[in-house]
Amino acid sequence: PSDTSALVAEIDRLRRERNAVILAHSYQIPEIQDLADFVGDSLGLSRQAATTDAEVIVFCGVHFMAETAAILSPDKTVLLPDLEAGCSLAASITADQLRAWKAEHPGAVVVSYVNTTAEVKAESDYCCTSANAVDIVRSIPEDQEILFLPDLFLGEWVRRATGRDNIHLWLGECHVHAGIMAEDVERAREAHPDAELLVHPECACGSRCLLDLQAGRLDSRRTHVLSTEGMVRHAAASDAGSFLVATETGVLHRLRRLAPGKQFYPVREAAVCNYMKMITLEKVYRSLRDMVYPITVPPEIAERARVAIDRMIAVGR
Ligand code: 13P
Ligand code: SF4
DSSP states (O other): OOSHHHHHHHHHHHHHHHTEEEEEETTSOHHHHHHOSEEEOHHHHHHHHHHOOOSEEEEESOHHHHHHHHHHOTTSEEEOSOTTOOOTTGGGOOHHHHHHHHHHSTTOEEEEESSSOHHHHHTOSEEEOTTTHHHHHHTSOTTSOEEEESBHHHHHHHHHHHTOSOEEEOOBOOTTGGGOOHHHHHHHHHHOTTSEEEEOTTSTTHHHHHHHHHTTSSOTTTEEEOOHHHHHHHHHHOSOSEEEEESOTTHHHHHHHHSTTSEEEESOTTOOOTTGGGOOHHHHHHHHHHTOOBOOOOHHHHHHHHHHHHHHHHSOO
């Protein structure tokens, strides 16, 4: 199809024909978000993948998310429209590296952020997302040593939020969120002094915000460390009229759509995930037409990873 509306019409026809559901992360381009059956954060998308009765899941997100969907729905066909859609954070630790780290800390419980490969999840006791990382860690006995991976900034934030010092951190980072610094927040605050601040815990500025909150230097009614879905929920419910948003800028489309009367400003305009933006309408169309690219996980890996993922899905909103 040559124009956008014809392409969308073809996608609609094919998704009905294939009995497919289109899931999209909040960092996807606006056209994909508008087309999706469900838009959400990593936790919400995992829950959708686990419960959908569609036969095909077209995953508009990145590779580890499609893998998680394939583990949760082994009898469904999970398609990722572009195999190059990876994640710098998930790439920061391999299963071999994790096995070596575990050997250095025998008896430690492994908590892995969902942004990891299926092989890494298979070596983990718990998975978590940014929406439930603190709750998952709190559910583990306080005297239990924890290996938290792969995100250093999320890990620092969890450490500070739970007050635990027996959490060892892997030094991985997401190249997008690691670029969102305390100085960016300061600049944005000066430009929009009345706006509330919403910060994703993967940001380099996240644990500093929590430190400032705990020390009373930031107003806890106006500063919130949240997952992408937490931001959407908060912005819709809050009385505030404007918000500074510290995360990948794709979420702004979602926020503006759900809270049309409010103002949203990115803390860092350049915070764009090139992997998330690889999924286009053309690729979704091709994905449904040619049934590409199926994502599968070997059963012995999937079985072990599933235990950790089920624990993640069970905890928090
Ligand atoms: P959430 O959707 O869980 O907030 O995570 C953000 C992210 O970076 C996903 O790649
Ligand atoms: Fe990975 Fe960062 Fe992109 Fe999320 S924003 S998919 S963590 S590289």
